[in-house]
Amino acid sequence: TCGSDKSLKLWNPHKGTALRTYQGHGYEVLDAAGSFDNSQLCSCGADKTVALWDVATGQVVRKYRGHAGKVNCVQFNEEATIIVSGSIDSTIRCWDCRSRRPDPVQVLDEAKDGVSSVKVSDHEILSGSVDGRVRRYDLRAGQLYSDYIGSPITSVCFSKDGQCTLAASLDSTLRLLDKETGELLGDTAYRLDCVLSEQDTHVGCASEDGNVYFWDLVEGSLALSLAVGRSVVQSLSFHPTLPCLLAATEGHIQLWREETFQPEGDA
Numbered sequence: 592t593c594g595s596d597k598s599l600k601l602w603n604p605h606k607g608t609a610l611r612t613y614q615g616h617g618y619e620v621l622d623a624a625g626s627f628d629n630s631q632l633c634s635c636g637a638d639k640t641v642a643l644w645d646v647a648t649g650q651v652v653r654k655y656r657g658h659a660g661k662v663n664c665v666q667f668n669e670e671a672t673i674i675v676s677g678s679i680d681s682t683i684r685c686w687d688c689r690s691r692r693p694d695p696v697q698v699l700d701e702a703k704d705g706v707s708s709v710k711v712s713d714h715e716i717l718s719g720s721v722d723g724r725v726r727r728y729d730l731r732a733g734q735l736y737s738d739y740i741g742s743p744i745t746s747v748c749f750s751k752d753g754q755c756t757l758a759a760s761l762d763s764t765l766r767l768l769d770k771e772t773g774e775l776l777g778d779t780a781y782r783l784d785c786v787l788s789e790q791d792t793h794v795g796c797a798s799e800d801g802n803v804y805f806w807d808l809v810e811g812s813l814a815l816s817l818a819v820g821r822s823v824v825q826s827l828s829f830h831p832t833l834p835c836l837l838a839a840t841e842g843h844i845q846l847w848r849e850e851t852f853q854p855e856g857d858a
Contacts, residue, residue, distance in 0.1 A: 592844055593620035599634055601646065604837065604846045613644050615651040622664045626671035631688075633674045635662035641676045643688055655686045657695055666711045675716055677706030683718055701726060701735060708747045717756055719744030725758045727770065738773045740766065746784045751791045759785040765796055767808070777811045786829040786836075795836065797824035803838055803847075819845055 593599045599613040599620055618637035625632055631652070632644040641655040641662055660679035667674060667688075673696070674686045681702045684695040704721035711717075716728040721743040727736045742762035749756055755776060756768045765785055767776040784797040793814055794806045801822055805815040820840040828837040836847040 592839065593623040593634055593636075594842070595619040597636075599623050599632065599644070601632075602844070604835075604844075607846075611646075611649050613649055613651075615642055615644075615654075616640065618661075621662065624666050626667050627669060628671070631667075631671060633665045633667055635665040635676050635678075637661040639678075641665055641674055641684075641686060643674065653688070655684075655695070656693070657684055658682065660705075663705065663707055664709045666709050668711050669713050675709050675711050677709040677718055679705035681705060681720070681722075683709060683716065699728060701737070704743075707743070707745055710748050712749055712753065715749075717747050717749060719747040719758055719760075723760070725756060725768070727756065736773070738768055748785065748787060750787055751789075757785055757787060757794060759796065765794060765806070767794070777808070784825070784827045786827045788829055789832055789834060795827050795829060797827050797838070799823045801840065803827065803836070817847060 597616045597619060601610045603610060616636040616638050620634050620636040623632055623634040630646055632646055635641045639658045639661060643652045645652050658678040658680050662676050662678045664677045665674055672688055674688060675683060677683050681704055683699040683706055685697040687696045702720040702722055706718055706720050708719040709716060714731045718726045723739060723741045723743060725738045725740060725744060725747055740758060740760050742760040744758055744760050746759040747756060754770055756770050758766050769776055786795045792808055794808055796804045798804060801820045803817040803819050803824055804813060807814045819838045822841045824838055824840045826839040834849045838845045
C-alpha cells in the first residue's frame with residue numbers, strides 16, 4: 592500500500608500484519624506495483640519521481656526523475672526490466688531498471704491531458720487519460736490504437752484472456768471494449784477504480800458511496816454489492832488466481848474473500 596504519509600507498506604493481507612515500511616518519497620505516494628518475483632517494488636508520487644525498491648532491504652535502488660508534474664501510476668513490464676509511469680504532465684515514460692541511465696528509454700506523449708492509469712502486458716501498454724481517450728501501444732508492431740470515450744478516464748485494465756479492455760470514466764460508466772476493433776461490448780454504471788475477477792467473470796467497481804459493486808461481465812447485471820465503508824473507495828485489487836479482493840477506503844485496507852476460502856501455508 593501507499594499513501595499521503597509519503598511511505599509504502601508491505602503487508603501480510605491474511606494476517607493483517609505490516610511487514611516493512613519503505614520511506615524515500617518527498618510527498619504523498621500515489622501508486623505502487625510489485626515485480627513478478629516479488630523482489631522489487633516500484634512507486635510514484637506527487638514529488639514527480641518514480642522509485643525502484645529492494646523489497647528485502649527496504650532501500651531505494653534507484654530514483655527516476657523527468658516528469659514535469661506528479662506521477663499518477665506505475666507498472667512493471669512482465670520481466671520487471673522496465674518501469675512504465677504515467678503523469679499529470681500528459682506523458683508516459685519507460686525507465687530501464689537495469690541500466691544507470693537517468694533518462695527514460697521511451698517517452699509516449701500522445702495524450703492531451705494527464706495520464707490517470709497505465710497497464711502493461713507482454714507487448715502492450717494500455718493507458719487512460721483525462722482527455723477522454725484510451726490508448727493502446729502495440730510495442731511489437733509499433734502501432735498506436737486510440738478509442739475516444741469522451742469523459743475523463745479514471746482506470747483501465749486488460750481482461751485476463753487479452754481480448755478486451757475495461758475503461759472506467761467520470762461519467763459514471765464502465766465500458767468493456769473489444770481490443771482489436773474498439774467495439775463497445777457492454778457498459779454498466781460505475782464510479783472510480785475497476786478490476787476484473789480472477790476468472791474474467793465479473794467486473795468490480797469502486798464507488799464514491801462506500802460500496803464495491805460487482806457486475807456480471809456477460810449480462811451486464813449487478814451481481815453483488817459490498818458495503819466497504821461510508822466514504823470513497825479509492826482503490827481495488829483482485830488476486831490474480833484466487834477469489835480475494837483488496838479494497839482501500841478511509842485510510843484502511845480491507846481483504847474480502849469467499850467464506851470457504853482457506854489461505855495456503857501459515858497465512
